[in-house]
Amino acid sequence: MSSALSCDVLIPDKMCFRCLGFVLLIWFPGAVNAQSETEPCNAPRLDGGFFVPVQVTYSHGTNLTYACDNGRKPAVEGWWATSTCQNGKWSPKPQCIDEKSCLPPSISNAKYTQNPNDWYKETEKIRITCDNEYEVKNNDATAECKNGTWTSIPICEKSSYACDEPPKIPHAVIIHQGYQDLFAKDAEVSYECEDGYAVEGTADTQTVLYCVAGNWTAGQPCKLKPPVTDRTNSEGGTRPGAGPGAGTSGVGGTGNAGGGRSTSAGSGTQPAGGRGGGGVDRCGEIPKLINGAVETERMSLKYKCNEYYELVGAAEVMCYSDGSWSERPTCKEAFCTVDTAQYYGLKTLPQVQYVKEGQSAYLECLQQDQYGNYFAVAHCRNRRISFQGCCSRYYITWGGC
Template identity: 30%
Template sequence: MFLGSLGFVLVLSYAGELHAQSSPKDCQAPQLEGGFLLPQLEIYSHGSRLAYACNTGYRPPVESWWDTSECFNGSWTHTPQCIDENACLPPNIPNGKCDPSPEGSLYNDGSVVRIKCDEGYEHKLSATATCQKGAWSDLPSCERASTTSDMTDGDSTRSPIFIAVDNCGSHPHIPNGDVVQKSAMFLRYECSAFYKMIGPKTVMCYSDGTWSPLPTCKEAFCKVDFDVDKSSFIQESGVIFLKEGEVRRVQCILPRYFSQITCMNGKERVTQCCHFWDHENQRCS
């Protein structure tokens, strides 16, 4: 009888241990200098996601004014970080690489890096780039090196030859985009707010007077018209626009109740009016 009871206790204990081992772990709030977390909690449950933004003079280490991270079994998918807004991320050089930064993963304002092209490729501009207030100036490109067969008359596979951009006439018009940097050999474009660039940021002039492939600016926002789609429980009025991935809260008629709007893949998701703590604990749909 005693052995039977002992076995029953051991089985329960072992089952509890297995359950504890299989349960995902929560995450401690990450430390973030120079920024703030949304929502601000001490403990985040497994699978929950937080957003973070940075104070004036700082920015996340991505090409956006905010970023997100997710709790996965006790660890964050990446540690939220705010960097100097004038620092540069490592440049993306197709078919090439740059010198590592002595400061770690970032390059300080004014840093000059040398670009080394992969085997079979060569520089078409300069071999260096300079970090200037968070952006790279005169970023080189690595193009396939010319060979004897490339230069044969009538050979359609010859490497393109770039010349000064003034030889191609007026700048190409990119709907919802504009030229933000011009050098002797290239134009750099950026899209307007709420638009995402598809294609190359840099445009160059071919020796035959035509432009290299142009980028396009694709819509990356959601539009919510509260005068048309308004719930009688929401105080908001008029039209608001949200950037792709943006999360915004709008006040409901009851104190400490609000609705949360999320813009994802060009479609908005609007929750019900829920209490503050229901949102914090992800109990509002």
Template identity: 35%
Template sequence: MVVSRNIVSLILAQGVTSCRKPKLDEGYFNSEENVYNEGTTLYYGCNKGRKPVAEGWWGITVCKNSQWTPEPQCIDESDCVAPDNPNAKVRKPSEEGWYKNGRSVNFECDEFYETKRTNAKCENGIWEDLPVCEKRKDLCGEPPQVKNAVITQEYRDTFLDSSSVQYKCQDSYNLNITDPTICISGIWSGIPKCKNKNIDLTKSGSEQRSNEHCICFSVDKCGEKPVVDNGDYISDDTRMALTYKCNLYYKLEGPEKVMCHSNGVWSETPVCKEPCTVSPTSFDLLDATTNQYVMDGGSSVFLCKQKGYYGTRYFSHFHCQNGKVTHKPCTRKYDVPNT
């Protein structure tokens, strides 16, 4: 024993990095030396009813900078080791490196991930209902490449919702829009183009107002949705536009899609143009008891009261233009022009 102590003292006196024999309550090591060189790995097990602070029934510790890492410990089998939860971490980790049976902990997801539930509980050595952190659906990938341009920040392949980037054209080109490009609900909005300075840019104003270059937000951020008489809207999967449809026989005029500009103002809304009404009381030639309708700018063929020999039916061709109805005399169906 005196010799061993002298060896330890000699090693320490010479400044050699080493570790003393580690302590372990209710457990055992694969080696029982009094001192170990830097980088030495020890394996350990625990007595009945205990377990290592590690996944599995044996543990490992390494001599690093004169300390054993991780610290070898044997804990009760009903306690839990630190949870290994992908893309998540415990908000306030235990200083001991393990958790008592019955303890609950809160998790937070890594950047770019989210979860609906944040807590889990240690139950008899097992973590119950660990939260699952999934990649956010509103993330954007790398911004689109623009010809003759670069982005003035370090490269990244993932961006959070509402992140922005700024493009810069090479010297002989100008950006057609100057606002930053923004990630909105997984889509890059307001992607610019680089225009040659020697080319006439008189159309740039209208280009900036078009939806193609719209600096737009989710439709949820513009307040009350625009009302279009005799029509209704649906949101697309990305919630970046409202798509309008008119009621039966009504004609859509204007943009089908309406978007929310970054200043909180809706883009141009369409109108549903009223159809022409073909009433049996106004057009006595019709063989009908209810009103018929023709879409503006369109044509329809309706049945006439007139009949030919052997009961042959006759039809009339009706056309609607700006609310005004015109029609042709009743004739046999095969004489009616294509509509």
């Protein structure tokens, strides 16, 4: 049996209570911490003012009221103030400051350097920086403390380059982004199509919109996914019309003279033999390649894609002895499109612009300065366009923007 249980048997009642209290402190050490978390406060030191009630110490939670002498004022709004004892410290700290000093201004949607004293001396200045979605009104970003008040406090207003909430796309939802009704320039939002839908004209289920010069870029709708079809034997197509060297594609070159490549002997399907065996003729019609071209050799075909497209699969297709072709490649789009008419602030061009995958293009803006027109840089990454906002040619030349 523990000493705590035998206390009332071995020692008198008063001593038993002391023993029991000691045991409870061991069992409940939080009781000690609770006392330390509610420490009393000493009387504050207040230069140039007075407070009530006047005591040597104040218990936790006590409110103190103070005022300041002539020529001074509390470091908070009003001619009198209160402070509360919180775990051994006064909050807020009682202070009397020069009446010509200023309290921190309240400026929405902005940041500025905070004075560690929580107040500013006369003639002291502050300079604000607006949040990304805002800009300083009338280019006035500074304020000065004069005779206890601030001269014309700066205002942050909605930036002309900021965008309102993104548009709704049917069968899609914005992902990884909490709701907000204002977005900074160059911001981007990602949409995810509803299950069973894909971005129109692609197999992608996600699309991205960008905030450019106050407007969101145009978004492609989400459509029901089309059934999978075999496009191997479709007619050859064309590459983007605006791309350099655009043209048609199809069958190119002629069969090579002379012997073909040798093949290993044995049973089973193998590439067709020499000219006597028919070569590629054995396999009949030569498969075309959409957005690409093909060159014929004696026993195989060589495929390549047009500019702005990327080959997926083996470039060489074999004609087997049983009259079948080996697996044929396809040409995947490797470019982004920019319709300048869809972007506010860009100079409208007569046709859609194409930017190769991994490359950038400079698009002329409407804005100008003494060096000429501004330009926006369009980057093509993963077949999606992102922008750097309109920038002076001078800064672009020197590596800015």
